[in-house]
Structure formats: C-alpha cells, structure tokens
Amino acid sequence: MTVITDHTHDLDARSWVLGSENHPDFPIQNLPFAIFSSGGSKKRAGVAIGDMILDLEAAADHMAADARKIGELGNRPNLNALFACGSKAMTTLRHAIFELLTDGGKQAAIEPLLYRASECELYLPFDIRDYTDFYTGIHHATNVGKLFRPDNPLLPNYKYVPIGYHGRASSVRVSGSEVTRPKGQTKAPDADEPSVGPTKRLDYELEMAVWVGKGNALGEPIDIADAKNHIAGIGILNDWSARDLQAWEYQPLGPFLAKSFHSTVSPWIVTLDALAPFRVAQDARPEGDPQPLDYLFDDDDQATGALDVRMEVHLSTAKMRENGEVPHCLSTGPMTAMYWTVAQLITHHSSNGCDLNPGDLLGTGTLTGDTPDSVGSLLEITNGGKEPLTLPNGETRTFLENGDEIVMTAYAQKDGAARIGFGECRGRIAAGPMG
Known part of the structure; x- marks a missing residue:
C-alpha cells in the first residue's frame, strides 16, 4: 500500500x-x-x-x-x-x-x-508511568543466544511472540544525565557463593524508544489495524546493562537490578507523521519461519509498518576528550532489524487487556544489524568480553569504564525526501569505584 x-x-x-x-x-x-x-x-x-x-x-x-x-x-x-x-x-x-x-x-x-x-x-518529554523493554532485534537475540546456547540461540517462543519485560520507569533519565555505576550481586563461575560490588561489565544497548500517545481502557485490546494511531512518536533509547549482574540474576524471571539502575532517552519526539516518507515494508520472514498469529497480522502493517531509520553509537573516553580527539564510531545499524513492527508491539502489549497510557515507554530492544559493523552492544563487539576492542588512540575496552561517554544518534534519509534526525541520546559514566 x-x-x-x-x-x-x-x-x-x-x-x-x-x-x-x-x-x-x-x-x-x-x-x-x-x-x-x-x-x-x-x-x-x-x-x-x-x-x-x-x-x-x-x-x-x-x-x-x-x-x-x-x-x-x-x-x-x-x-x-x-x-x-x-x-x-x-x-x-x-x-x-x-x-x-x-x-x-x-x-x-x-x-x-x-x-x-x-x-x-x-527534560524528560513525558511523565512515564510504565516502561516495557522488548527484544525485537533478531540478530542481537541470536548473537547473545550463541554466547550461552551455541546450539540453540533462539528459544522456541521467539518467532511467535514479541518478547519483553517490565522495566523500571523511575530511573529513566533524559539525554545528558550522568550514569552511576551500579552495584549488585555477581558470581564467578569458580566461586562458591556470590559477592556484592560495582559491576565490572557495564554495557550500553542501542535501541529506539516508542512512546505511547492515545491509550486504551483496561480490558480493551488495541487492534493491529488501529495500533499506529496509539503511537505518539519515536526517540532514541540507551538501555544501560550490567552484564555480570544480569548473568547471575536473570533466571528464572528475567532482568532486574542489571537494568533498573538507569535508562537514557533522547528528549525529542519524532512523530509518525514526520516519518511517513520513511515507512517501508516489514522484511519478509525467512523460509520456514512462522507467520504472525492472526491478531498480530495486518496487510497494511506488513506493507508499511517498518521504519527506515539509521542509528549510530559513538564512544568518547576521558583520555580522548582530554586530547581533543573525536568520538569513535562503534557501530551503525538499521531500525529495520526489528523482527516485529512497532504496531505489533503495541497490539501484543494490550492483547491481554493491559491498559497503555499516554507517555508509556516501549523499548525496541537492541537493534543489531546483520553485518559486523552494525552490532548494538559491547557484549557483541567483544564476544562477551573475550576479544577486547582497540580504539584508534590505543586504548582497549571490553566493557565501559568510568568517564566513558556513549552518544547515540539516529536519522532517516532517502532520495526525494528531506533528511530528518532525532537529536542525540548521551550519557557519561560517573567517576567512582570500578570494582
């Protein structure tokens, strides 16, 4: 269409x-x-x-x-x-x-x-009552799955249901806010019991933010054909993650303190009206993948429900800033890496009767592309910390150190349309104990 x-x-x-x-x-x-x-x-x-x-x-x-x-x-x-x-x-x-x-x-x-x-x-653009983070980046999900389950990276439900978890709205902050290194329980593989201390594996996640506009009443799900009318707009989201805390705590109920300490959003809301020229067809699912269940399928959404948006993430270390060096581009990737459309996220979230409210925040999940230069986290870049990244100035990183600053940007651009951008999503790790 x-x-x-x-x-x-x-x-x-x-x-x-x-x-x-x-x-x-x-x-x-x-x-x-x-x-x-x-x-x-x-x-x-x-x-x-x-x-x-x-x-x-x-x-x-x-x-x-x-x-x-x-x-x-x-x-x-x-x-x-x-x-x-x-x-x-x-x-x-x-x-x-x-x-x-x-x-x-x-x-x-x-x-x-x-x-x-x-x-x-x-400032924060909305009074956020609820925050849900999805896991729509199939390349990211596959990469992370391979680290823990080499023979079975994607669990059976992934291609049937948009996976998500309920995050912590109170710790969402606007771009430019300082990030405090979180403390929590970790357990080394050879340790008899866990210990408590600052995370040693602090990471970023390159995501897009979906903001809810018009809500729905409790018990009244949003139909997939109407879902786009409930979206206020799109922004950038950095879902900071403490990977060592996450590895110890996530089973059996999923992320908790490894995610709830801070999430950074860009301040500008780019509306779906503005993004109209950049709506594209959702990528066809590979042969053998199941089609979405009926409540998640709409012809118009499949034809125009994806967004042709490019995202970039840059790292600036304290040493780089001291020497006047430009931030290093870690990766650039497409929002079209989403296995599910934005409308499908809205519909599934409300399908059990859950009421969404104006200002609710939905994260897409880390949007890694299908090429090595489009991965959306250090966990993937460094192969779980096993292969350190060497920066142009000779510094190395497996995960983020104090003083490191992550800057995310995004834009939409094509022939015949004006380029539009999302501003930036910036956060710097505060000074303090590394562990």
Missing part, C-alpha cells in the same frame, strides 16, 4: 527560520516535540526548527481554532495531555505549526516566540 504524505513533507518546502534549510536533524519537514525551559522559565512544550525551539503554547494563539485548542496543551510540564489527543489531532497541529513557520507574513508575530536551543534546557 502507498504511504500517505502531504505538503509538510515536500522536499522543496522552506521555513523563514534562518538555518533550518537542510538542517541535518530539524528541517521544516520534521517538527519534533520536546519539553524545554529558557532562562529559568517554566517547563513547557516546544517544537524544534533548525537550531531554534518554538514555544508551542505561545504559538497556539496564532493558530486557527481547531489547532489552537490542541496547542494550548503545550502549557504542561510534560507531553502526556498533548499526545493523548490522538493522531488526527496531532496531524492538525502539525499542519498549523508548518503554516506558521513557512508563511513569511507570520514571521513578525512568531519570531519572538523562538528560543535558541543551545540556551535552553531539555
């Missing part, structure tokens, strides 16, 4: 905002949302355009009545109420914002409502 685009995706569209034309992340075709403040002002919703942020609440006064009522919800300290309006309302708002920023006759009124992004502070 053909994905519907409109005038807001026009490659030739231009904003009067200086610096927005051909901006690598935030041209007029993107218009992502965030929560910001400036000069000690209150937290409120903003929209990125080039290197500026548009104050949504203030701009709403210049919109037509239907969009104005929606835009006025930008006066909140989170985006929950705004995106709870649903996908149709957000499309109406997008069109109104696009008009304000492209109509030269409105420049005099709107320009004072723009703030330089470098002078603003960004």
Whole structure:
C-alpha cells in the first residue's frame, strides 16, 4: 500500500527560520516535540526548527481554532495531555505549526516566540508511568543466544511472540544525565557463593524508544489495524546493562537490578507523521519461519509498518576528550532489524487487556544489524568480553569504564525526501569505584 504524505513533507518546502534549510536533524519537514525551559522559565512544550525551539503554547494563539485548542496543551510540564489527543489531532497541529513557520507574513508575530536551543534546557518529554523493554532485534537475540546456547540461540517462543519485560520507569533519565555505576550481586563461575560490588561489565544497548500517545481502557485490546494511531512518536533509547549482574540474576524471571539502575532517552519526539516518507515494508520472514498469529497480522502493517531509520553509537573516553580527539564510531545499524513492527508491539502489549497510557515507554530492544559493523552492544563487539576492542588512540575496552561517554544518534534519509534526525541520546559514566 502507498504511504500517505502531504505538503509538510515536500522536499522543496522552506521555513523563514534562518538555518533550518537542510538542517541535518530539524528541517521544516520534521517538527519534533520536546519539553524545554529558557532562562529559568517554566517547563513547557516546544517544537524544534533548525537550531531554534518554538514555544508551542505561545504559538497556539496564532493558530486557527481547531489547532489552537490542541496547542494550548503545550502549557504542561510534560507531553502526556498533548499526545493523548490522538493522531488526527496531532496531524492538525502539525499542519498549523508548518503554516506558521513557512508563511513569511507570520514571521513578525512568531519570531519572538523562538528560543535558541543551545540556551535552553531539555527534560524528560513525558511523565512515564510504565516502561516495557522488548527484544525485537533478531540478530542481537541470536548473537547473545550463541554466547550461552551455541546450539540453540533462539528459544522456541521467539518467532511467535514479541518478547519483553517490565522495566523500571523511575530511573529513566533524559539525554545528558550522568550514569552511576551500579552495584549488585555477581558470581564467578569458580566461586562458591556470590559477592556484592560495582559491576565490572557495564554495557550500553542501542535501541529506539516508542512512546505511547492515545491509550486504551483496561480490558480493551488495541487492534493491529488501529495500533499506529496509539503511537505518539519515536526517540532514541540507551538501555544501560550490567552484564555480570544480569548473568547471575536473570533466571528464572528475567532482568532486574542489571537494568533498573538507569535508562537514557533522547528528549525529542519524532512523530509518525514526520516519518511517513520513511515507512517501508516489514522484511519478509525467512523460509520456514512462522507467520504472525492472526491478531498480530495486518496487510497494511506488513506493507508499511517498518521504519527506515539509521542509528549510530559513538564512544568518547576521558583520555580522548582530554586530547581533543573525536568520538569513535562503534557501530551503525538499521531500525529495520526489528523482527516485529512497532504496531505489533503495541497490539501484543494490550492483547491481554493491559491498559497503555499516554507517555508509556516501549523499548525496541537492541537493534543489531546483520553485518559486523552494525552490532548494538559491547557484549557483541567483544564476544562477551573475550576479544577486547582497540580504539584508534590505543586504548582497549571490553566493557565501559568510568568517564566513558556513549552518544547515540539516529536519522532517516532517502532520495526525494528531506533528511530528518532525532537529536542525540548521551550519557557519561560517573567517576567512582570500578570494582
């Protein structure tokens, strides 16, 4: 099926905002949302355009009545109420914002409502009540499975059901927040009993964040054909992991303290409207793989439910920053590595009657590609810590050390469409004991 685009995706569209034309992340075709403040002002919703942020609440006064009522919800300290309006309302708002920023006759009124992004502070975009992390990256699941089960890397349920676990929402932080090395129980293979101390195998996971917009009532599952209307947008997620804690604690109930100490998200919400030109068919399943069960299958979702987004992860060590060296690119990979679509995640999550709420966070799981340069974690890069990575400056890493900074970015780009980006998801490991 053909994905519907409109005038807001026009490659030739231009904003009067200086610096927005051909901006690598935030041209007029993107218009992502965030929560910001400036000069000690209150937290409120903003929209990125080039290197500026548009104050949504203030701009709403210049919109037509239907969009104005929606835009006025930008006066909140989170985006929950705004995106709870649903996908149709957000499309109406997008069109109104696009008009304000492209109509030269409105420049005099709107320009004072723009703030330089470098002078603003960004916050968690939503009040997150719940966080679920999925395991949709089949190449990652296979790589990790081989470390522990060489002859049977994928368990029998993997290709039938989207695997996930309920994470800890309270420890989700916005990009730029410092990460404290967690402590916990570990047990060496030759030890008689476990010990407690800081993790020695701290890792990152390259994921994308799926944010819920309109929710569903308890007991009323979301149909696969309607799932896309419940998605607020997409961001970047770093699901920090303590691999040694995880190895000891994960059986029989799965991740716990190895994951709950910190998760980092990017501040900008890129809407599905903005991503319309980059919707692609879900990869056909290999011969012999089962087709999704009926409640997870929709022709339109299979034809347009995947997102052609590229992700990158860079490492900067304390020594590299001291010497003025650029961060080292560890990997780059595709969001199309997901074995399940975003809509399938929403549908399966609600299929038992679970109620999703505006601002709920869903992680895709680590999105490793099918090539050696597209793996999404150090666990995979170093073969479980057995093969250290040598950086350009001669330093080596098996897992992250104190002072290391991980920077994740993502973008969508193709011929005939403007490139749009997601900003960055940045986190630095604090100084402290290594173990």
